[in-house]
Amino acid sequence: MLSGLSDVISLGVGEPDFVTPWQIRESAIYSLEKGRTHYTSNTGLLELRQAVCNMLRKKYNLDYNPLNQIIITVGASEAIDIAIRSIAGPGDEVIIPEPCFVAYKGCVNFAGATAVPLQLKEENRFKLTVEQLKECVTKKTKALILAYPNNPTGAIMTKEELRPIADYLSTKDIVVISDEIYADLTYGTKHFSFAELENMHDKVIYVNGFSKSYSMTGWRLGYVCAHKDIVAEMLKIHQYAIMCAPSFVQYAAIDALEQCEADVERMRKQYDARRRYIYNGLIEIGIDCFLPEGAFYVFPNIKKTGLTSERFCDRLLMEHKVLAVPGTAFSSAGEGYFRATYASSLENIKEALKRMERFVNTL
The missing domain is CATH 3.90.1150.10 (Aspartate Aminotransferase, domain 1)
Incomplete structure (x- = not known):
């Protein structure tokens, strides 16, 4: 057109x-010059996994083990894909609040599961309510995709707004895939992670990356954190489809986390x-x-x-x-x-x- x-x-x-900030670019250049261009472990550089875990603990009081609760991925998009495919399949339903990022439904379809749309309302400023969620949950519900701050609406959800959803899900065998790629981009209200809520840590697959906050869209680097049993299932897909994220980009991401606030x-x-x-x-x-x-x-x-x-x-x-x-x-x-x-x-x-x-x- x-x-x-x-x-x-x-x-x-x-x-x-x-x-992309110079410190990150300089780090990548240095890694290339030093020959840091080989495979890393399937889960990613341990130094980067540790840096991500340190950041999540500092910002949101989230405690993940860098040895078995995190995978470095090729963008947050890969993280979303392997998260869905590791927990959902034929006969399962995944609730997707809409309007939403275009890849969610496709990833659910790839997994062979059924996408269940949940229409968010402008009068609620496109925030999910527990009443809406209850209407969509069935015996087949395997997961809920939660994306705040939100693309395309720009909506956020506060701790108080998320709590009723967590209270309801605490009694359900439903995994929450929390896409928090815009976590650093809020205005007036500090981002609150759904995984911070009581009893939610082990029910959440936490997805984030470097594209939006660090202006690194073309670098394609993300990460996913979850209970070690879920991570083990995600790793089975990641290691055969991807092997590992680019090594020199991973080294640059360490400097992004530690020096580019x-x-x-x-x-x-x-x-x-x-x-x-x-x-x-x-x-x-x-x-x-x-x-x-x-x-x-x-x-x-x-x-x-x-x-x-x-x-x-x-x-x-x-x-x-x-x-x-x-x-x-x-x-x-x-x-x-x-x-x-x-x-x-x-x-x-x-x-x-x-x-x-x-x-x-x-x-």
Whole structure:
């Protein structure tokens, strides 16, 4: 669709616009020069596994054993895939709150399990409620995918909002796959991990990575933590499909965790400024939107325009050269919305809003 178009402003792709911090790049260069280019253990470098466990203990008081409760993966996407395939199969159901990251349903299908959609509601700011969850749970339910801070909505959930869900699940034989890839990108409220709640640690498969927080999308590095028995099952898939994540990237990730906290905070502050600007700009031009509290997306409501999500985004691109993602790309629950990322320069966001205003004024 973009072929033949020029001067397009993209608010579509969900990746940071920042260059990977120099300390991380320098570490990778050093590792390449020193010949650190061989296989690591299937689970990843012990030094990196230890660094991840140290970070999780410091930030969230989560205690994982680096020897048998963590795998370094090729991005968080691989972590999600092996998590689902290790616990679910034919005859099992996996609950997926929607709208959601596009890969979840595909991973469930690959496992041979059944994806059970749970439609989140804007009036609840796209937060999962225990009442909604209870309606979806059956005897076949094997897992719940929980993704906060959320893509595409920008929603977060606090400790108080997560607790009723944990209380309910504490009596169920249901695993929670908690995708917390945007954990470092919250605004005003510190991220709280679902695994922190009482009795949840061993029921949670914790997924995270380096792509979003450290601007390392192309480096493809993530990790997954869980009870040792679940990790053992995930490792069976990982070791034959992947062998191990790239070694020099793993060495660089150690420096990311241990030396780049200031870089992460610098980027987060810039996202925050852009978040407030794009939100206020959308409201000013008459597009309904709630203020996102995490990740780097807004999820405006365009139902009053009378256009479908796909038609709105098609016309916005073809007539005004602004690329946004239809809400329906994130399931049918996204109809009437579109996703725009503020992981783009403030200059681009300002110009995109001007073009959106011209478009909205024609409707």
